[in-house]
Every structure is written in C-alpha cells, then in structure tokens.
Amino acid sequence: MQNNTFIYDQRLDADFLDSIYENDKEYAAFGFEQFLKGYPDQINELEQSFKTGDVNNFRQKIHKLKPTFSFVGLTDLTAKAEIIEKNCHGIVEIAVLDDLYLDFKNKLFELIPVVKEECDRLNA
Amino acid sequence: MKLKVIVVDDEPMSRGFIERYCEKLGDLEVTGSFEDAETALKYLDKNEIDIIFLDVEMPNLSGFQLLDQMIYKPKVILTTSKIDYAFDAFQYGVVDYLKKPITFSRFQEALNKIKISITIDPATISDKSADGSLEDIFIKSDGKLIRLSFRDILYIESLGDYVKYFTSTKNYIALCTLKAVEEKMGNNGFMKVHRSFIVNMNKIKDIQDNTLVIEGKVIPISRSFQSEVKSRINVV
Numbered sequence: 640m641q642n643n644t645f646i647y648d649q650r651l652d653a654d655f656l657d658s659i660y661e662n663d664k665e666y667a668a669f670g671f672e673q674f675l676k677g678y679p680d681q682i683n684e685l686e687q688s689f690k691t692g693d694v695n696n697f698r699q700k701i702h703k704l705k706p707t708f709s710f711v712g713l714t715d716l717t718a719k720a721e722i723i724e725k726n727c728h729g730i731v732e733i734a735v736l737d738d739l740y741l742d743f744k745n746k747l748f749e750l751i752p753v754v755k756e757e758c759d760r761l762n763a
Numbered sequence: 764m765k766l767k768v769i770v771v772d773d774e775p776m777s778r779g780f781i782e783r784y785c786e787k788l789g790d791l792e793v794t795g796s797f798e799d800a801e802t803a804l805k806y807l808d809k810n811e812i813d814i815i816f817l818d819v820e821m822p823n824l825s826g827f828q829l830l831d832q833m834i835y836k837p838k839v840i841l842t843t844s845k846i847d848y849a850f851d852a853f854q855y856g857v858v859d860y861l862k863k864p865i866t867f868s869r870f871q872e873a874l875n876k877i878k879i880s881i882t883i884d885p886a887t888i889s890d891k892s893a894d895g896s897l898e899d900i901f902i903k904s905d906g907k908l909i910r911l912s913f914r915d916i917l918y919i920e921s922l923g924d925y926v927k928y929f930t931s932t933k934n935y936i937a938l939c940t941l942k943a944v945e946e947k948m949g950n951n952g953f954m955k956v957h958r959s960f961i962v963n964m965n966k967i968k969d970i971q972d973n974t975l976v977i978e979g980k981v982i983p984i985s986r987s988f989q990s991e992v993k994s995r996i997n998v999v
Contacts, residue, residue: 655864655866658866658867658868659780659864659865659866659867661867666783669779669783670776670780673775673776673779674776677775677776699820699822702820702844702845703773703774703820704774705844705863706774706776706777706844706863706864707774707776707777707864709864710776710780710864717864721844
C-alpha cells in the first residue's frame, strides 16, 4: 500500500503540523505560503519597535507574531516569543531584552530557509 | 441551516486558519472577517450572527471592550495567545477559550460545545396536548436525554451557560441558556420573573412585591416583570 504521509523536515515540529493540517498537503502549503508572505513585514515592524525602545509597542508586536511560527512548525520560536513577551512586563529599558531578542532572531533567520524548502516541497 | 460566524483578529494568519476550519466543518458560514473590533462592531450593529471567534488583544478596542458594547450576545469563543484572560472570559460567559495556535481538533471541540447548546437543548423532542401546548420536554443532562413533565418543574435558574431545572424530587443541570428555555417554555405556564429565573406560574405559593415563593424557595421578581406577573395570576 502506498504511503502518502508527508514527512516534514525534522527541524520542524511535525506533530504540531499534523495536528493542524492533518496530512492535507494543499492546506499545509497554504499555511506555509501565508507565513512566508506575511512574516517579513511583521518582523520589520517588530525590529523597528525594538529600535525605538517602546516596550509596550514591542510587546504588542511580538504577542501578535507569536502564534504564527507554530503554523510552520516553529513551535520553539513561539515559545521563545512567549518568554520575550513575558519579560516585557515591568521593564522600562528595552535593552534588558537584548540577549533574548538576539537569540530569537538568530533562530528565526536560521530556520526561514527550512520553511521555504518545506513550502516548495508541499507545492511540488 | 448553517450557523453564521464572524472572525475578529488583527493577525491575518490566525483569521485565515479559523476561516479555513469553518469551511472544513461545512455547517458554518463565515459572514465576516475583521482585523479590528471597531469594524466588527459596525457589522454587528446591522447583522445578527450565531458565533463570534474573538481575539482579546487588538489595537484600540480589545475583544472584551467589543463584548461590552454589543447590544446582543452571540455565542463567543475567545481566541488568544495568552491564558491570562481565562478568569475574564469566565465572567463574560464565553463558551470556550482557545489558545493560539489552534489545532483543528481543539476547534472542533469548541464548536461541539456550541452546537449542543444551540441545537439540542432545551427541547429536541416534546409532546403536545390536544390544544397544541407542550406537556413535557426532554433535556440533556448527565449525558442523556431526560423527559421532564411541565407539571413537575417548579422553576429554572440560570447558571451562565447552564440552567438548573428544579422539581420536587430532583434537580437537573443542562447546558443551555435561560433565553432558550424561555423561548421553548414561555407559553406553557412558565414565565421569566428575573434575569436568572423562570418559574412555573402554577406552583407559586405566594407573592410579595418583589419576591415570590415556590415550595419554600424565595425567588426575586425584577421590577420590570412585576406588573406582568400580577396580570397573569387570578387576583380576587
């Protein structure tokens, strides 16, 4: 019997992806495309708010972005974003978040090519 | 008939997923999808819907502020990235609280809660007397359908998304709103006397200005219902 199960890259959270897409490749491709289309502007806005030092605005932006990473299997990034959001509470100087934010960005930019590859494979 | 749904979320991907889940289930019709609460509020002023998927944290007007300003309340499912709002959600009487990102199975679970309250309770099956009035109803309680004769029901109390039916021998809790009970039972000797109580008029023992008594239980009568209560009893 032919096995049609799509095997995601091991760097992505396959269990979570299966729970939302239920092995529907077309639907998963839609999710990946939506993420790739939307994330550059949202990351740019996030970066701008970090640079201006407005903690509340930065917190709102990362709160909004947080769940989207999971839609492409980057559940670890959702968790990192959640930690950053929690750390926004009660701080005045955004520089306190430097290390956490840098780690978050590095991880994101490391994994974006993986997401793009998966999107191409889903559309193939 | 499809249930009418709107989605209110400032995050486009989350909106897209909920729309897609609704489409997949087939018996939901997304009549509106809004990135801010203000636009949704304008839509809700002119259109009646059954279910609202509502984000909490949005710029300008939050999900809770939208609920505060709504004239009528459809069934509400909160969709949020934080669990901190659970207590507020409970106070607003929302049906379910979905933490984003939302899986399809969790989405289905929330919808099932709504469907039970809309389509099954309070009466899916009922008997009618010769004059066409209902004589009893089936309520869904403890996972089964239970027949309750109207003669046996003393009063019904609202418990938010649930109601409690009181009889002389036993009480039953069912997932249902008092409004739905009123629509089914209002013309069968029952009357809403307070936002939390519907009473069997034939069981009233005595009435004072703002209270009535049924089998020793003192039930408040809202000022707005006092004259109607008096008009429905035989006073010599």
